[in-house]
Amino acid sequence: xxxxxxxVDGIKRMILDGVFRPGDRLPVEKELAESLGVSRGSxxxxxxxxxxxxxxxxxxxxxxxxxNLDTTRLLAPMGFVVDLQGQGDARHIHTVxxxxxxxxARQAAVTITEEALGQARExxxxxxxxxxxxxxxxxxxxxxxIAFHRVIATHTGNPVLVGLIEAFAGRTVRGRxxxxxxxxxxxxxxxxxxxxxxxxxxxxxxxxxxxxxASHLIGVEESxxxxxxxxxxxxGPGAD
Amino acid sequence: xxxxxxxVDGIKRMILDGVFRPGDRLPVEKELAESLGVSRGSxxxxxxxxxxxxxxxxxxxxxxxxxNLDTTRLLAPMGFVVDLQGQGDARHIHTVxxxxxxxxARQAAVTITEEALGQARExxxxxxxxxxxxxxxxxxxxxxxIAFHRVIATHTGNPVLVGLIEAFAGRTVRGRxxxxxxxxxxxxxxxxxxxxxxxxxxxxxxxxxxxxxASHLIGVEESxxxxxxxxxxxxGPGAD
DNA sequence: CCCCCTCGATACATCTGATGTATCTCGGGG
DNA sequence: CCCCGAGATACATCAGATGTATCGAGGGGG
Numbered sequence: 001x002x003x004x005x006x007x008v009d010g011i012k013r014m015i016l017d018g019v020f021r022p023g024d025r026l027p028v029e030k031e032l033a034e035s036l037g038v039s040r041g042s043x044x045x046x047x048x049x050x051x052x053x054x055x056x057x058x059x060x061x062x063x064x065x066x067x068n069l070d071t072t073r074l075l076a077p078m079g080f081v082v083d084l085q086g087q088g089d090a091r092h093i094h095t096v097x098x099x100x101x102x103x104x105a106r107q108a109a110v111t112i113t114e115e116a117l118g119q120a121r122e123x124x125x126x127x128x129x130x131x132x133x134x135x136x137x138x139x140x141x142x143x144x145x146i147a148f149h150r151v152i153a154t155h156t157g158n159p160v161l162v163g164l165i166e167a168f169a170g171r172t173v174r175g176r177x178x179x180x181x182x183x184x185x186x187x188x189x190x191x192x193x194x195x196x197x198x199x200x201x202x203x204x205x206x207x208x209x210x211x212x213x214a215s216h217l218i219g220v221e222e223s224x225x226x227x228x229x230x231x232x233x234x235x236g237p238g239a240d
Numbered sequence: 241x242x243x244x245x246x247x248v249d250g251i252k253r254m255i256l257d258g259v260f261r262p263g264d265r266l267p268v269e270k271e272l273a274e275s276l277g278v279s280r281g282s283x284x285x286x287x288x289x290x291x292x293x294x295x296x297x298x299x300x301x302x303x304x305x306x307x308n309l310d311t312t313r314l315l316a317p318m319g320f321v322v323d324l325q326g327q328g329d330a331r332h333i334h335t336v337x338x339x340x341x342x343x344x345a346r347q348a349a350v351t352i353t354e355e356a357l358g359q360a361r362e363x364x365x366x367x368x369x370x371x372x373x374x375x376x377x378x379x380x381x382x383x384x385x386i387a388f389h390r391v392i393a394t395h396t397g398n399p400v401l402v403g404l405i406e407a408f409a410g411r412t413v414r415g416r417x418x419x420x421x422x423x424x425x426x427x428x429x430x431x432x433x434x435x436x437x438x439x440x441x442x443x444x445x446x447x448x449x450x451x452x453x454a455s456h457l458i459g460v461e462e463s464x465x466x467x468x469x470x471x472x473x474x475x476g477p478g479a480d
Numbered sequence: 481c482c483c484c485c486t487c488g489a490t491a492c493a494t495c496t497g498a499t500g501t502a503t504c505t506c507g508g509g510g
Numbered sequence: 511c512c513c514c515g516a517g518a519t520a521c522a523t524c525a526g527a528t529g530t531a532t533c534g535a536g537g538g539g540g
Contacts, residue, residue, distance in 0.1 A: 039495045045288040052289040060521045061503030074321045081314045092400040160332040279524045300492045301532030
């Protein structure tokens, strides 16, 4: 095991053991390096890796802090997998995403708060105005779309589910735009499907919510494979 | 953006762009550092992070190589999330795992090969011998258990699903042993449940396979919360 | 002719020291 | 009471040197 690995495991272990807690500041480099028995260079390699993994956060001139360890943050580095898989078969990614989002919809139908339901309602109302509007602000629609799905995910009460969904759905942003530009009527259809999901949530009907979400995402997948491949690298997923 | 981040993103980008392919050897540190406009120290911090992420693999005296980029390898760093969540509520982890494994069982019922079905059969036969045997080799049972679940996951044909399942199920090994030692009859029950899953797979019945898998994992979850918490750090999940 | 061993070139691993730069804190001035 | 500037602190980055593992070429033995 390399020194760097020792640093990574050592700090991870200390966090798991409660020596360092979220928000805590780590000892200064020199001190921590000595306590782990490595040079500052090796320590920095390890800390750098932890930083990329979202476990710590270093600020020049200040210090190194343990992050809040939110599952979403820790799962974010998975984005590379999505980018990588997305180049060839995005199908596998979409299958998993659909599975996760459907479960989220089912759970949210039970646990979502009235307040969150209201937030979702406002998002959809705004989307309706944009769709009916003349200048078709796709960028804004995409933002609303992401926010809508996020509201559902966060109200499942399962942080792991949220993190995975964010990781699998977040990076597809560019791809969403792609579909919006190429297919007429896609915005309206997406909006209608969102409305159906909302109604199921408002009715507190898990089965219906899951089915509506599945239908929504399957539509996305189908449009993805039906669409002409007019670019090698742009095999991006469609909007949802 | 720090130099290290530039290195990480730069190399990631080059891999995504096909400049470096799986198995390729990267340029030597000095050369790569110059081409990215950073010092060797900064380069090493970035490469170190990529190594932890499972994207590259460095061998002293030889060189740095791009890994095969298997989804399972890239998803392995998620293990920390499991360790972290597992300390408090392992429920969220288990919920997601059950979701993933059930989908895997459903898909595998359709796509699994006769050969793989035979492999699974052999594993279960061996498990039966061990369970009936006098000296109750729990370690071996755990290995068989892991292998059985892995056969199912790998034959879904969805690498993303495999990676996630490995990440969520792999780290629970220590916990499995815990249940095996504390609950009498757990080995037999686990074996019976595995048999039921196998029959559903052999019958090529996705619905049945999914239900059997769900039932199996729910049993694990229940035993987890019913079991006495005789340790703070040992809130490990049960065997499956 | 083939196999095994040795040795040198190569490349990563690690340490040390020095310098740059951002941040925080504390005290002085308005 | 607020604003601001200097010093202390801590991370960021670089450069150089030495340690160590690996690979391949070439020589010796069977």
